[in-house]
Amino acid sequence: MSFIFVLIPEIMVWGCGALLIREAVRRWRGGWISTLSLGLALSVAEEFIIQQTSLAPLNWMGVTSSNGRLWGVNLFYFLFMLGYESVWIVLVPIQVAELIFPQQREKPWLRTRGLVISGVVFVFGSFLAWFLWIKQARPMVFHVPDYQPPQATFLVGIAAIISLVFVGYRLRTLQAKPNPARTAPQLWRVVLTTMVLVLPWYLLMSLLFIPKPVPVWE
Numbered sequence: 364m365s366f367i368f369v370l371i372p373e374i375m376v377w378g379c380g381a382l383l384i385r386e387a388v389r390r391w392r393g394g395w396i397s398t399l400s401l402g403l404a405l406s407v408a409e410e411f412i413i414q415q416t417s418l419a420p421l422n423w424m425g426v427t428s429s430n431g432r433l434w435g436v437n438l439f440y441f442l443f444m445l446g447y448e449s450v451w452i453v454l455v456p457i458q459v460a461e462l463i464f465p466q467q468r469e470k471p472w473l474r475t476r477g478l479v480i481s482g483v484v485f486v487f488g489s490f491l492a493w494f495l496w497i498k499q500a501r502p503m504v505f506h507v508p509d510y511q512p513p514q515a516t517f518l519v520g521i522a523a524i525i526s527l528v529f530v531g532y533r534l535r536t537l538q539a540k541p542n543p544a545r546t547a548p549q550l551w552r553v554v555l556t557t558m559v560l561v562l563p564w565y566l567l568m569s570l571l572f573i574p575k576p577v578p579v580w581e
Contacts (some may be wrong), residue, residue, distance in 0.1 A: 369495060374489020376413065379481045380405045386478065389471045393535030395454070400531030401454030403525045404428045406445050411512075411520030413489045414496045418439035418512040421501075435516050443567040 384401040391397060410417035417437045432438065461468035473481065501507045 369492075369500075372488045372491035372495060375484050376492050377405075377448075379485035379488065382473070383478070383481055383485060384453055385457050386471055386473050386481075388531070389469070393531065394537065396537050397440045397531040397535045398454060398457065399449060400527050400534065402449035403445060404527035404531070405453060406448035407523045407527065408489075409522055410441055410444055410535060411517065411523075413511060415491050415493075416418070416546075417444060417518060419507060419510045421507055433489070435512060437500060439567055439570050441527060443571055446567075468559055498576075522540065529570040 388417045417440055
């Protein structure tokens with residue numbers, strides 16, 4: 364609750380960010396591959412440009428503050444957040460919203476005025492998130508010395524964002540055609556896919572957040 368003031372800027376960044384991503388993909392007539400690519404671009408923007416959490420050597424990151432840094436990046440934390448932010452903050456909310464409003468799932472939701480307002484709120488929220496985290500919380504709460512990432516790191520981040528947006532646009536045609544007769548996948552396929560995806564995620568989470576890791580099946 365001490366950090367509840369951060370909620371509003373984060374809603375402005377992630378809420379409007381996810382809304383703008385969905386709008387772009389629908390206007391491109393793209394699918395989930397394009398959405399994921401743009402979600403990764405938004406995650407890179409958060410980690411490299413807005414709050415720069417994956418760049419600053421933060422002590423509370425455990426092993427990553429000393430052993431997990433590569434080329435000035437908290438590598439384990441960055442990989443973890445790429446998955447967390449693109450999936451749980453972009454893909455899942457969009458999917459849930461479209462399940463709630465199935466008749467509107469294939470249509471754009473914003474007009475020109477809505478796009479402009481969402482864009483302005485996103486940019487202003489990004490500035491607030493940057494200021495509150497880098498200028499207030501990081502030095503005053505976490506007592507982290509002032510850290511300025513190299514300019515080359517920012518340029519790499521910007522290049523990655525542009526590349527991911529371009530990939531999302533180019534892959535917009537890779538979308539499965541609607542099939543009313545399509546059935547749910549078999550249970551063994553779901554279980555196998557879950558096990559394959561959960562293992563690397565668990566390893567990253569263990570390295571970052573769990574002092575005494577528990578077995579992955581728990």
